[in-house]
Every structure is written in C-alpha cells, then in structure tokens.
Amino acid sequence: MLAMSEINCIKTLRNEKGLSISAVATAMKVNWRTAKKYGDGEQLPQEKLYIKKGMMYEEKWGEIVSDWLEEDLKVKKKLRRTNKKMYEDLQSMGFKGSYRTVCNYIQEWRSAEDDELSKGHERLDHPEGEAQLDFGTMEAVQDGEIVDVHALVMSFPASNTGFAVPMPGENLECFLSGLQQLFEQAGGVPISIRIDNLTPAVKKVRKGDTEAELTEAFRHFQNYYGFQVQVCNPESGNEKGHVERKVGYVRYNFFSTPPVIRDLEDLGEKLEQQLKKDRQRLHYKKEELIEDLWMREQKQLLKLPEKPYPVFKQFAIKFNKYNEFKLDQHFIHVPRARNYVQLYCITYWDKFKVITNDGEILLTDARPYMKKRRFIPWKDILKDWLKKPRVIGHSRYTPYLPTRIKEYLTVPSLALRKQRINELITLLVNHDMKEIDQNFYDYIAKNIEEQEHPYGVNWTDYDALSPKGTGVTTHE
Known part of the structure; x- marks a missing residue:
C-alpha cells in the first residue's frame, strides 16, 4: 500500500501536470494499474469488515457456547455455568482448543461485567482449628424433578479446607445432624466455630455490648462436643467471609448445572469425594498443597466423642377434628389419634414418628419436605x-x-x-x-x-x- 505522499504525487502528475497513466507509472515507478487506481479513482473511505477467524468462529464450537450463554441468562446467576465447566463440556464433545480460547470467546460475547467495589474490610487472622459455618441453597435433579438442596458448608481458613453436607432444610434437626456429619468428615471437632445469626443456633442477636444468646438445644450440643462459638454481628457477612466464598466455590464448581442424583446420600458421597480431590491443589497464598496444610491443621482438632449426640425434637401434638396435625407446613393424618388422650411427635432431620405415652409407635414416615419437588x-x-x-x-x-x-x-x-x-x-x-x-x-x-x-x-x-x-x- 502506497504512502499518502506518493498518492498525492500521482494525483498531481495526472490531474495538474496532465501526464498519461503510463507516464505517471514510469515516473513513480509503480504498476500501471496502481497509477490508474490512484490517478483516476476516487479514494472514498469505506467501512472495514473484520471477519473473525479461528475454531470458535469457523466451526460449531462458538455456536454451542453462545447457546449455553443464552440459556444461562434465563436462570439465576448462581446456577449458570462457569468458564471451566463450559470448557470441560466442550472437551467431552471433542473440542481440541485451549481453555484460554474459550475464555476469550466468552469475554467477547459478554458486553460488560459489573465490577464489585472493594469494601476495604479489616483483615482477620485465622488460627489453625478455627472453622466457619454457613448454609448455601443449591439445586439438584432427582427422578426428573428439581430438588432444593441446603448445603451446610464448613471451612477452615488457615488451610483453605472445606467440607459440605447436603440437607433438605435449615431447621434445628438438619443443622445439628449436618454438623455431626461434618465433624465425621473432618475427623474431629473444631476448636471454635464462627457462625452468623442462624435461627436454629441463635435465640437473640447481638445488640451493642450485649452478647448473642444461643438456643438451648444448640448450647447443649456445643457443651457435648466442646467447641467454642463466635457469633457474627448482624449484617456483617465479612466476619465469616471465608465460608461465604467457600459456599460460592462449591456452588460454581459442583452445582453450576444441577447434578443428577439418586438421593441426598448419593449427593453427599459425591460431594465429599469432590472436595477431598479438591485439596490436591496449591493454597492460593501459601503455595503449599491444601492437603498438606490440612494434615497439619487436623492435629489441632478436638477428639470426637465415642457416641454421637442424639439429635431429635419431641413435642406434644394438637389434632384438628380430622385427626390431623401440622408438620413442615403439611397436614399429617393419624387414623387412631382420637383413641388416645395425648400423643407426641419425635422429629429427626429426615423422618418423624408419632408415639403414645407408653412409647408405642402409631406412625412413622419421611418428613414432608423429603418429598418436596419442583417440576x-x-x-x-x-x-x-x-x-x-x-x-x-x-x-x-x-x-x-x-x-x-x-x-x-x-x-x-x-x-x-x-x-x-x-x-x-x-x-x-x-x-x-x-x-x-x-x-x-x-x-x-x-x-x-x-x-x-x-x-x-x-x-x-x-x-x-x-x-x-x-x-x-x-x-x-
């Protein structure tokens, strides 16, 4: 391509000096067609079309990723696929490109990303043996229907180790039973656990200089296992920021698309194995394997008691005229209820039973929320x-x-x-x-x-x- 000074010379020789195209070509030492193009042609600006090249544009892969991104816009952000998940799915379909190729395409597809402003929270020290605890709501698919999973996540900031247990709800029985399962997975009891104002654990939130008041059931559970409790201030999620991020990590890496499960036990086993495998990566700051850091931290944990704490709730039942009582917002029918002066309900995290004063079991079944599904x-x-x-x-x-x-x-x-x-x-x-x-x-x-x-x-x-x-x- 000629420089602008050369183009101007050609136009001057042709239009002002009156030279022929051949003479201009000889004088400027250019091809005759070039002299004709710039001497007699009008050099008007034109829009340039940039044709994108590469396997994401020339093959089917770009269309597939675009379909996924369009599809994910219709679901909640926490349920959308991650870049890593899309790359892995493409690999399973025969994609030979790199992870960076996929990320670049996704970045071009998205017009803008909202940047989160740094809040400048105070940095907290996390000694070994200190854990943080929180629930995270996720989704799975069982028998072709959507199941809401309340994953109880426990993280250890010192080693960046995480454990998670799927539960059907966030009531007292699910909370304490989930904690027991987390202790079993960790192989011990944390020295202290930082929690927010979870309803099953906190009766009254902290106000000013007044300490938070724990529920009686949680206090008994705490005394049995011997751990200390640190309750965050109201609306201060940054005080347990590590577990907040760990909940997000579990959600985006293991629940970016709802997994197909047989039941909660099946999901719990898969989740335990995935988090165990996840410890084979380097700590984001300490440049050591998380597994090695965890093996050192695990020695600081308290020993598990020989027998697990019995987790249940028992209460007297009030029946309506149809021999029904309400449990988990559902009416439960007990056929022979009117034959007894008083009946009691004992609830566990996954089931319940109706008993008499003498301990006779009249009814036992799964809790109603165990059957809760969404189409x-x-x-x-x-x-x-x-x-x-x-x-x-x-x-x-x-x-x-x-x-x-x-x-x-x-x-x-x-x-x-x-x-x-x-x-x-x-x-x-x-x-x-x-x-x-x-x-x-x-x-x-x-x-x-x-x-x-x-x-x-x-x-x-x-x-x-x-x-x-x-x-x-x-x-x-």
Whole structure:
C-alpha cells in the first residue's frame, strides 16, 4: 500500500501536470494499474469488515457456547455455568482448543461485567482449628424433578479446607445432624466455630455490648462436643467471609448445572469425594498443597466423642377434628389419634414418628419436605428448542430428560426433531414428563411407525406374508 505522499504525487502528475497513466507509472515507478487506481479513482473511505477467524468462529464450537450463554441468562446467576465447566463440556464433545480460547470467546460475547467495589474490610487472622459455618441453597435433579438442596458448608481458613453436607432444610434437626456429619468428615471437632445469626443456633442477636444468646438445644450440643462459638454481628457477612466464598466455590464448581442424583446420600458421597480431590491443589497464598496444610491443621482438632449426640425434637401434638396435625407446613393424618388422650411427635432431620405415652409407635414416615419437588418447566424449554432444534444435543436440560424421550428427540433430521418437539408440547398440556415417560408406548411410540412409514404400510408385516423359503421380496 502506497504512502499518502506518493498518492498525492500521482494525483498531481495526472490531474495538474496532465501526464498519461503510463507516464505517471514510469515516473513513480509503480504498476500501471496502481497509477490508474490512484490517478483516476476516487479514494472514498469505506467501512472495514473484520471477519473473525479461528475454531470458535469457523466451526460449531462458538455456536454451542453462545447457546449455553443464552440459556444461562434465563436462570439465576448462581446456577449458570462457569468458564471451566463450559470448557470441560466442550472437551467431552471433542473440542481440541485451549481453555484460554474459550475464555476469550466468552469475554467477547459478554458486553460488560459489573465490577464489585472493594469494601476495604479489616483483615482477620485465622488460627489453625478455627472453622466457619454457613448454609448455601443449591439445586439438584432427582427422578426428573428439581430438588432444593441446603448445603451446610464448613471451612477452615488457615488451610483453605472445606467440607459440605447436603440437607433438605435449615431447621434445628438438619443443622445439628449436618454438623455431626461434618465433624465425621473432618475427623474431629473444631476448636471454635464462627457462625452468623442462624435461627436454629441463635435465640437473640447481638445488640451493642450485649452478647448473642444461643438456643438451648444448640448450647447443649456445643457443651457435648466442646467447641467454642463466635457469633457474627448482624449484617456483617465479612466476619465469616471465608465460608461465604467457600459456599460460592462449591456452588460454581459442583452445582453450576444441577447434578443428577439418586438421593441426598448419593449427593453427599459425591460431594465429599469432590472436595477431598479438591485439596490436591496449591493454597492460593501459601503455595503449599491444601492437603498438606490440612494434615497439619487436623492435629489441632478436638477428639470426637465415642457416641454421637442424639439429635431429635419431641413435642406434644394438637389434632384438628380430622385427626390431623401440622408438620413442615403439611397436614399429617393419624387414623387412631382420637383413641388416645395425648400423643407426641419425635422429629429427626429426615423422618418423624408419632408415639403414645407408653412409647408405642402409631406412625412413622419421611418428613414432608423429603418429598418436596419442583417440576422442570419442560413446556417453556421445548418452545425454546423448537426455535433451535440443534441445541438439544448440548443443552443443559438434555441430561434431565428420561432416556426414552431423549433418544426420541435426538434424531439427525432437524425437521423431525421439530415435529417431535411439537408432539411433546401438546402432550404436556395434560400430562407431566414423568407420566409421558411411563406411558411412552401409548402416547408417543405409536407415532414413530407413522413417521417411519408415512403411507401407513409396515413392510416388515407385509414380508411376513410371503411364502416361507422363497426369499422373495415383493415390494421393490
């Protein structure tokens, strides 16, 4: 490309001196076409189109990541995929690029990020053996339905070690039972535990110089295990900032997309193994393995008692005229309740039982919140898939589909995918996804033959009518 001074010389020789194009080319020692372009042409500014190159733009990977980002905008921020999760999912699909390539694409896709302002909180010292505790709400998928998981997370700031236990709620029984499980995982009891004003633990919050008052049940639990309690000031989450970050770390690394689980015990085992594996990385500041730091800190923990503290709550029941009492915002029916003067309910974190004065058990069952589920909004999801049927192959919701329905939708033909998505949307008006899967052959499978044999002829049945041993096919 010529410099602007050379272009001006060509224009001067051509327009003011009147030289021919050949003479200009000879004088400026340029090609005839170049002399013609700048001598007679109008050099008007034009918009430049920058065509992005690379595997994220020239292959399918960019579209897949864009679909994920668009899909994640419709869920809560804490449930969105992390860059690492997207990269790992792409690798499982055959992606050969680097993690940085994916991050750069995501950064370009997002127009702006809100920067969190530093609040300049005072730095706190964390001696070995001191733990912090908090609940974090997350989601999992069980039997094709959404389950709310209340993960009780305990962190040790000195070594950056974390433990987590999934619970169905945040009541007293879940809180104390979860603490026991955390002690078992840690192999001991922390010297002190810093908590915020959790309802199961704190009866009255701290005001001015008045110390926080613990609930009687938590105080007995504390005395049994021998740990000290530090209660944060109201609205002062920075005082237990380490566990706040650990809750976020667990959520974004292990719950960025709701995992498929059999039950809470299954989820607890997976979470324990993942956090144990996570200790094989370097401490963000001390440049030592977290596992090595934890092995030293673990020696400071208090010894576990020989027997675990019995965690339950017992109360007298008041029945209505239908022989029902209320537990976890649900009415529980006890058929023979009117035959007794007084009955009692004993609640554990996962179950309850109704007993008489003599200890006879009249009823035992799982607590109502153990059965609490939320439907996945399949109708809205399918409507989005109808616009982009190719997204089914890599959508965050695809793993939650029943196996038969997933195979039914993931056919190569996009037109057939649309047709089948429409069928499911119609069925969802009167049936849920679990019912459709259970009655798959009645609701859906009969349509498959019609789609495979559009003229209503099943040639397999037709061939069965041909004479045996002839080997003749008559529908050529």
